[in-house]
Amino acid sequence: MKTILKAIFALLMGVATVWSYKVPDIAQFQAPGFARIFLWHFPCPMLFTFLLLSASWFSIRIFQRITLKPFAFGPETNAEAKAKWDIRAVACMELSYIYALLTMATGVLFSEIQWGAWWSWDPRQTSFLIVLLIYAAYFALRFAYVDPAKKAAHSAAYGLLALLPTLFLEFKFPRLPQIEQLSLHPTDSILAGKIKGEYAQCVILILVLFAIMTVYLYNLRVRAGFAEIELEKYYGNLETNGSDPTPTGVVRPVSLSE
Amino acid sequence: MRSMSGLVTGFLFSAVTVFAISFASLNTKLSGTVVAGMLWVALLFSAASSLPRTFLAEEEMGTADLLRLVARPHAVFWGKALFNIFQCVVTSTLLSILYLGFTSAAVPIPWLFGLSLFAGCVSLAGAVTLCGAIAAQAANRAMLAAAIAVPLLLPLVAIGVGGMRTSLGDGALSSGGSASAIGLIGYAVATLATGPYIFAAVWKT
Numbered sequence: 001m002k003t004i005l006k007a008i009f010a011l012l013m014g015v016a017t018v019w020s021y022k023v024p025d026i027a028q029f030q031a032p033g034f035a036r037i038f039l040w041h042f043p044c045p046m047l048f049t050f051l052l053l054s055a056s057w058f059s060i061r062i063f064q065r066i067t068l069k070p071f072a073f074g075p076e077t078n079a080e081a082k083a084k085w086d087i088r089a090v091a092c093m094e095l096s097y098i099y100a101l102l103t104m105a106t107g108v109l110f111s112e113i114q115w116g117a118w119w120s121w122d123p124r125q126t127s128f129l130i131v132l133l134i135y136a137a138y139f140a141l142r143f144a145y146v147d148p149a150k151k152a153a154h155s156a157a158y159g160l161l162a163l164l165p166t167l168f169l170e171f172k173f174p175r176l177p178q179i180e181q182l183s184l185h186p187t188d189s190i191l192a193g194k195i196k197g198e199y200a201q202c203v204i205l206i207l208v209l210f211a212i213m214t215v216y217l218y219n220l221r222v223r224a225g226f227a228e229i230e231l232e233k234y235y236g237n238l239e240t241n242g243s244d245p246t247p248t249g250v251v252r253p254v255s256l257s258e
Numbered sequence: 259m260r261s262m263s264g265l266v267t268g269f270l271f272s273a274v275t276v277f278a279i280s281f282a283s284l285n286t287k288l289s290g291t292v293v294a295g296m297l298w299v300a301l302l303f304s305a306a307s308s309l310p311r312t313f314l315a316e317e318e319m320g321t322a323d324l325l326r327l328v329a330r331p332h333a334v335f336w337g338k339a340l341f342n343i344f345q346c347v348v349t350s351t352l353l354s355i356l357y358l359g360f361t362s363a364a365v366p367i368p369w370l371f372g373l374s375l376f377a378g379c380v381s382l383a384g385a386v387t388l389c390g391a392i393a394a395q396a397a398n399r400a401m402l403a404a405a406i407a408v409p410l411l412l413p414l415v416a417i418g419v420g421g422m423r424t425s426l427g428d429g430a431l432s433s434g435g436s437a438s439a440i441g442l443i444g445y446a447v448a449t450l451a452t453g454p455y456i457f458a459a460v461w462k463t
Contacts, residue, residue, distance in 0.1 A: 063459040133409035141406055144396035153463035154392050157456045158406060161388055164448055165413045173413065176437070178420065178429070 009212060016205050023198045034113045039199070041106035043207040044099045045128075047214055049170065051096035056163050058089035059156035079149060080229065086152035087225030089159065090142070091218050097135055099214075104128060115184050124185035127169040134162045263315075265345050268308030272353040275300040280360035290426030293363045294419045298378070300357070301350055302408065302415055305382040309346065310390030310403035312338045317394045331458035335387070339453065342383035350379050363426055370435060371425035377442035378418045384449035385410055391457050417441040 020039045025032035062085045107125060112118045119125065141158050145151035174183060279296045288296075316322040325334055354375060358365065365371050389407035393399050417438050424435025 127413075130409060130412045133412070137406040137409050141392065141396070141402065144393070144398060144402050146397075150395060150463055153460050154395070157388075157460045158392050160452075160456055161385070161392075162410060164452075165410055169413050173416065176420075 009209070012205070013209055016202065016209055019202050020206065023202050026199075029114055031113045034110070037106055037110050039203050039206055041103065041110065042203055043210040044103040044106065045170070046207060047210055048096045048099040048103060051092045051099065051214070052163070052166065055089045055092035055096065055159055058085050058092065059159045061085040062089065062152055062156045063160075080233075082152060083148060083229055084226060086148070086156070087222055087229075089152075089156060091221035091225065093135065093138060093159065094221065095214055095217060097132075097139070100128070100132055100135065104132060120184070122185055123179045123183045124174045127173045131166050131169050134166060138162065263311070265308075265348065267311070268304050268345060268349045269352060271307055272300055272304040272349055273356060275303065276353055276357045276360060280357070283361070288361055288363065290363070290428030291419070291423040293357075293361055293426055294422035294428075297354065297357055297422065298415045298418050300353060301378065301382065301418075302411055304349060304353070305346055305386050306404040306407045306411070308349075309342045309383060309386040310393065310400070310407065312342060312387065313390040313394040314399050314403065317399065322394070326462055331461040332454045334461065335391075335454045335457040338391075339384055339387045339450065342387050343380055346379040346383040347376065350375055365425060366427045367425040367431065367435070369425075370421060370431070370439060373439050374418055374421035374425060374442060377439065377446050378414065378421075380446040381414050381442060381449055382411060384446060384453050385414070388449070388453050388457060392460055414442070414445055417445065 020036055023036055023039070026035045029035040062082050104125075107128070108118055111120060111122065111125065115122070138155060138158055142151055142155045145154055173179060174185065279300065283292075283296075313322075316325060329337075354371075357363075386403075386407050389410065390403050393403035393406060396402050421435055421438030421442060423429055424431055424438070429435060
């Protein structure tokens with residue numbers, strides 16, 4: 001069954017790829033044929049944002065028993081449960097970072113062909129680069145802690161702290177009046193309904209396929225993380241023979257001269 | 259506060275930065291945007307290098323565990339944040355006076371300059387206090403605190419430059435200057451409102 005689903009997915013991805021080459025050109029671009037990179041560029045920041053919000057939600061779940069009472073929906077009672085929320089959060093963060101890199105890569109390619117430079121300090125490009133730096137710091141923070149509980153709590157705190165600046169940089173900053181006039185990047189394509197017809201259908205198909213792939217990759221990452229926890233538990237039990245490590249009832253007397 | 263090292267280090271770092279910038283732009287008339295940008299870069303690096311010390315010093319001197327035992331997390335956060343705000347405001351005020359003196363820049367809208375500086379300092383101090391707490395127990399804590407604080411503060415710098423350049427005569431008050439000031443106040447309020455909760459979550463971990 002799983003093989004059939006994977007085959008259908010691969011087939012649809014092939015159809016989307018071919019379709020993305022067949023959609024009509026958009027005349028107002030400098031290189032109309034290349035404007036179709038939008039079809040692959042657009043789903044990346046959308047999924048990046050969704051994964052980031054999911055990671056923030058999982059971070060709140062790590063904290064809920066400590067302080068955030070308004071968000072306490074159900075108690076997590078042990079370290080293992082928190083470790084599992086941490087794995088979910090970091091899975092989302094890792095995937096979101098991949099999408100952020102893809103967004104930047106497709107954006108830079110578009111910039112070179114349409115605007116004539118790989119990097120033109122366009123406010124939208126620059127603000128997204130800052131977002132990339134913010135989340136690079138998230139991974140640097142994770143590497144700096146060895147203890148899993150501290151790693152989970154401190155990186156979750158940073159993830160929550162970084163959410164507001166990230167949303168500002170992604171959604172508000174490029175639309176500030178004094179910034180918008182400096183940018184070549186369109187800001188109202190979706191809201192003004194400029195993406196329509198075959199372009200809209202194709203981009204929706206690619207977005208859905210990317211979303212399915214994301215769910216699949218997320219599940220793989222989370223399952224691998226959970227398996228790691230189980231493995232650690234298993235080795236821990238081997239060390240202590242599954243019971244109290246201190247043997248009871250037998251004490252060997254040791255003389256002070258020894 | 260016990261050794262005043264943060265205040266002295268922060269001021270010295272900022273003063274050296276100001277001298278370096280002024281020396282680099284010798285005999286050049288700088289625009290309001292460039293002056294604002296340079297000043298904010300100096301403020302950013304001064305804050306990122308000196309303010310996290312409040313928590314790093316507690317861990318290095320071994321007094322953090324005692325604080326964890328005797329004080330509530332919210333009280334610790336507010337104590338550290340208020341001290342950092344004070345330190346940042348004092349350093350930034352002295353730094354701005356020096357900088358404006360060296361560059362001979364005029365300030366046509368002084369209230370906007372003051373508001374941008376004060377709200378910027380509160381935001382910087384709030385965010386860096388949290389970053390200091392987050393990095394305090396890590397291995398390479400001093401470098402890590404600055405590395406995680408600087409990217410987080412870049413949006414703040416962008417808003418701050420927007421407000422300050424208007425106060426220095428580049429751009430009209432209605433075309434973004436007042437919006438930047440409101441943005442800075444909003445950033446400060448958001449940081450200080452969520453800060454104690456996020457801090458409490460990591461403090462006793």
